[in-house]
Amino acid sequence: MKVVLVDDTHINLVLMSRLVDKLQGVSTIGFQSAREALAWCDAHPYDLLIVDYMMPDMNGLELIARLQAPPDQRPPVLMVTASVDLDVRHRALENGASDFLIKPIDKVEFLARTRNMLALRSATLSLQHRASWLADEVAKATAELCEREQETIMLLCRASEYRDPETGAHIQRMARYSRLIAAGLGLSDEQQSDLLNAAPMHDIGKVGTPDHILLKPGRLTPEEMTIMRQHAEIGYDILKDCKARMHKLAAEIALTHHERYDGQGYPRGLAGEAIPQAGRIVAVADVFDALTSVRPYKPAWSMEAARQHLLDHSGAHFDPRCVAALLQRWDEVLDIRARFQDEHGGPAAITA
Template sequence: MLIAIIEDTPVNLLVMQSLVKRLGAHDCQIFSDAEFGLAWCQDNAPDLIIVDYMMPSLDGLEFIRRCRSTPALQERPILMVTAAAERSVRYAALEAGASDFLTKPIDTHEFTPRVRNMLQLRAAMAATTHRADELAVAVRQATEEIQMRERETIMRLARAAEFRDPETGSHILRMAHYSAIIAQHLGLPDETVDLLLSAAPMHDVGKLGTPDHILLKPGRLTPDEMEIMRQHASIGYEILRNSSSPMLQMAAEIALSHHEKYDGTGYPQGKIGEDIPLTGRIVAVADVFDALTSARPYKEAWDLEHAREHLLAGRGTHFDPVCVDMFLDNWNEILDIRSIYQD
């Protein structure tokens, strides 16, 4: 282990260094200058620090306080060397964070077991920390595997909905990445952006419950048929709701809210403005843009400029104006996504 001894008396330094060497092949660094020794300890975080109380430039109490204010040294064992009668100093040292004491003059029978005990304590602490790190890695790996399976399940369910819908698989990839671009430039946390990227493809999963003669109708829907079509938002929400998964919770929120309009004329709940969940407002922009610019059996694809004008025209009525701005302000990224995920 790495041990630091800070003592302004050369004889005591050499005595303690010699006694430490008897305990095993430890790396023992000695310092007669307290300030220099402190700086070295803060940079190297030794496993054990032995420090004298009475030193000219920096006494042992202040040395310990500065050690404990250094994150890397907050839990490292510190032995302070004091005269046997200095009880008040010992009390102050305990308050400052000393782990144990050594008395002067140095007694081999006291020094050896105290230092050995501190090294064993440090070894136990290091083993516990190492085990905790191993467990954290294992938990992280297990969580990543669960999330990967969860994403796969969500994507497969989204693809199942595609088989009943003339929209393509590339549509759900494009609109999901458009949504992530908007969310990222809105300043949402990376974790939220990742969740949105995974949850957005589920926005139309409720179309699994829409009859074929309505879902696949090539012409304009009648008012009654449109009412049935609009039920897919609520159906998607019912499919996804009440999950313990944050991803599915977000997917349920998106399914229910992505057809709401900023002015309150959307469906199924007629929510207005910021009462609409932000995820729904984001996906509304991404979904409509990609639907407009994609060919369908019942329509031709709009050109990009026409689609941009539609977003601008709906800014503040159909769409959240800030979401539209984030989408259009990062137009090159949008074009990159269109290029990568072509039909």
Template sequence: MKVVLVDDTHINLVLMSRLVDKLKDVSTISFQSAHEALAWCNAHPYDLLIVDYMMPDMNGLELIARLQAPPDQRPPVLMVTASVDVDVRHRALENGASDFLIKPIDKVEFLARTRNMLALRSATLGLQHRATWLAEEVAKATAELRAREQETIMLLCRASEYRDPETGAHIQRMAHYSRLIAEQLGLPEEQQQDVLNAAPMHDIGKVGTPDHILLKPGRLDPDEMAIMRQHAAIGYNILKDCQARMLQLAAEIALTHHERYDGAGYPRGLAGEDIPLVGRIVAVADVFDALTSVRPYKRAWSMEDARQHLLDNCGGHFDPRCVDALLQRWDDVQAIRARFRDEPGAATDHG
């Protein structure tokens, strides 16, 4: 451990240094200049500061008052003083002194107090290291849990792909569009990541849709569309009992991403801000990408035509804030579109 000695009298430094040398695994560094000592302490780690009170230019009180670390975060301070003035002691304590020694120094008392201060420092460091270790272990466990949640999501999405030929590129694009909207709306980083990870499960309920409807190569009739629309509630029922936060969010998205801002959506006919924000976000991202993608019953719209569709349906189908958030990031939208391209020949979806 490192002990810093500060005294304007050389012989006092020599005496204290030799006493400290008797302690095991302890080294000293000495300063006759309080200014030099202050600069060194503010730039280097140490475990105990033993400082004389009465020194020219800067006394011990001023020195510890100018230490950069807050009193509750710095190593202990042992002040040596010839004064028994109570006011001096009070001010020293206020500035962060841990204990006192009265001159002339008694060797036994000096070693005992130094040993006690170093033991205090050692215990404090041990607690700090323990707290750091615990924080790291919690972070590892949380990361592992999130990885398992994400793995579960990807497996469920992969399972649904065997029944719904909706392209993986569409899922990637709409998920990244969703995160873009969440970011532009000012959601915290953690929530943005949750939206990115949960959005791909928006249509997981299509695993419960009959093949003759799901795979029909043309538009659905009204009866078929009614059955298709059940996928929102089916997806919610699949996910709703999961305890993982990510899957709870995915359940909410599955249930609400086909609601409309004007109340004309499904399955519950919610309107405005009664629709959860994540549902409103994914509604914009999903429809925008569906419009710009090839489907068996339509050609892909241009990016500009899809952009105009969002504007034309603000306050009707879509939350105006979510539309504005996406369009404010138009360069990023185009970058996402270019990054996740459909495989040649991919076309589907009646959602």
């Protein structure tokens, strides 16, 4: 461990250095100039600062007050002083001093206090290292859990795609449109990432929709539409009991992405901000991409036609802020559309 000694008298530095040398595994560096000591301490690691109070260029109080590291983050400071003035001690404590020695120095007391200060420093460093190690381990474990969640998400999406005519490219696009909207609304990076990963499960409930309805090329009858709309509740029931944050968000999206801003949607007829924000975001992203995609019951709309549809129904079907957030990033929308084209086969992994 490294001990810094600061005293304007050379003989005092020599005596303190020889005393510290008696401690195993400890080295010293001495300064007669407080300013030089301050510059060195701010640029190098050390474990204990022993500083005299009375010095000509800068006293000990000024030195410890000017240290760059805040008192709770710096090594301990042992102040040596001939003064018994309580005001000096109080100011030293306020500036970050840990302990005091009164001149003339008693050898036994000096070694005991130095040993105690170094033991305190060693324990603090051990705690810091353990905290850092624990943080690394938690980060690794969290990353592994996120990876498992991603795998689960993609397996669920792939299972639904065996029955749903929507393509993997649709899932890729609408998930990214959702993230664009979230970014435009000022959501955090973490919230944007959560939407990117949870949005693909929005229609997982269609695994419970009969094929003759799901794949019907023509218009659904009122009875068939009632059955089709059950997929929102089914998706919610599939996901609602999951403990993972991502799946809870996916359950919320599955249940609410068919709600309308004017309250005319399903399954619960929620309106305005009573609809969870994630549901309002995915409603815009999903409908926009569905309009521009081929379905058994319709051809694909042009991007401009779909854009106009969002504007025409802003405030009725869609949250106006979500519509604006998407359309304000039109160049990115076009880029997503160009990157993820419809093709046969299952969905690719959701990637950034």
